[in-house]
Amino acid sequence: MKVKIEVMLRDAILDPQGNTIKKSLASLGFKNVKSVRQGKLIEIDLNSSSSTKEKKNIEKMCEDVLTNSLTEKYKIKFLK
Amino acid sequence: MKIAIVVFPGSNCDRDISWAIKNISGKKPDYLWHKEKNFTNYDLIILPGGFSYGDYLRCGAIGSHSPIMNEIKKRSQKGTKIIGICNGFQILTESKMLPGSLLKNENLKFICKKIFLKVKNNNTFFSKKYKLNEIINIPIAHMEGRYYCSKETLKELESNGQIIFQYCNDNGSIKNNYNPNGSIMNIAGIINLKGNVLGMMPHPERCSEEILGGENGIKFFRSIFESIN
Numbered sequence: 001m002k003v004k005i006e007v008m009l010r011d012a013i014l015d016p017q018g019n020t021i022k023k024s025l026a027s028l029g030f031k032n033v034k035s036v037r038q039g040k041l042i043e044i045d046l047n048s049s050s051s052t053k054e055k056k057n058i059e060k061m062c063e064d065v066l067t068n069s070l071t072e073k074y075k076i077k078f079l080k
Numbered sequence: 081m082k083i084a085i086v087v088f089p090g091s092n093c094d095r096d097i098s099w100a101i102k103n104i105s106g107k108k109p110d111y112l113w114h115k116e117k118n119f120t121n122y123d124l125i126i127l128p129g130g131f132s133y134g135d136y137l138r139c140g141a142i143g144s145h146s147p148i149m150n151e152i153k154k155r156s157q158k159g160t161k162i163i164g165i166c167n168g169f170q171i172l173t174e175s176k177m178l179p180g181s182l183l184k185n186e187n188l189k190f191i192c193k194k195i196f197l198k199v200k201n202n203n204t205f206f207s208k209k210y211k212l213n214e215i216i217n218i219p220i221a222h223m224e225g226r227y228y229c230s231k232e233t234l235k236e237l238e239s240n241g242q243i244i245f246q247y248c249n250d251n252g253s254i255k256n257n258y259n260p261n262g263s264i265m266n267i268a269g270i271i272n273l274k275g276n277v278l279g280m281m282p283h284p285e286r287c288s289e290e291i292l293g294g295e296n297g298i299k300f301f302r303s304i305f306e307s308i309n
Contacts, residue, residue, distance in 0.1 A: 009183075013183065013228065014183075014186065014262070016184060016185075016186050016187070016188050016262075017184070017188065020188060064145075065137070065141065065142075065145060066137070068138055068141070068174065068181055070180070070181050070228070070229070070230070071181045071183060071228060
């Protein structure tokens with residue numbers, strides 16, 4: 001079973017990469033872009049097929065290693 | 081005086097800092113590989129600059145889980161002095177030994193140049209040889225040096241005198257114009273509440289010998305040597 005973890009900087013934190021992308025889009029004519037935030041995607045393949053069993057485990061991975069709770073937030077998505 | 085320098089895969093300032101310490105004190109520090117779990121007592125343990133684990137995931141994140149870090153945390157609680165410079169600072173925040181975090185520079189550039197720092201607290205093991213508000217010229221070399229912390233943490237850092245170094249200009253003015261990376265309140269270096277763990281982005285080991293272009297870092301090392309002797 002695969003798990004996708006989307007990691008984004010928290011809303012209050014300046015994201016200079018997102019801002020640069022926004023400016024680039026505007027210069028290419030995409031004028032209706034209000035804001036851009038850039039994050040990262042982590043894909044994990046588990047030796048398990050039970051998302052209920054693994055949910056806590058994945059959350060622990062996120063809290064302990066995969067994200068920094070001060071600056072980042074995350075969403076977990078189990079794929080079938 | 082026993083000093084150890086931790087070597088992570090990707091550390092690249094370990095030899096520089098060893099050289100600086102040997103040059104100033106005459107004593108050569110030991111190197112400790114990051115997988116060490118049992119090692120002799122040291123007065124000071126240094127986490128050097130570099131790119132531990134290639135900065136993968138987040139700077140310092142994987143290094144903060146290296147086997148040696150559990151023991152370093154335990155020893156810091158017992159009072160062993162710990163210094164993290166640049167990537168070492170990032171490892172200390174990721175391991176929660178220091179509050180806050182270091183984010184990508186606001187201008188998205190790797191900045192490698194000499195800047196000015198103001199010594200905001202000289203009543204510490206690491207800064208006692210400097211005068212209060214002394215301005216020092218020192219190199220920085222980083223891509224992720226934007227210090228960030230919550231408003232509550234910032235208040236605590238200020239009221240407890242935990243902010244040791246702030247970016248400034250050659251006259252000591254601490255304004256955003258003289259902030260190279262977007263750090264909150266121009267913060268370049270902090271200590272923990274107990275006062276035995278210091279993290280800083282600038283590199284004192286790169287300005288501790290005239291041939292390197294400056295000697296402003298010598299007082300940093302002399303402060304520590306005096307504290308542990």
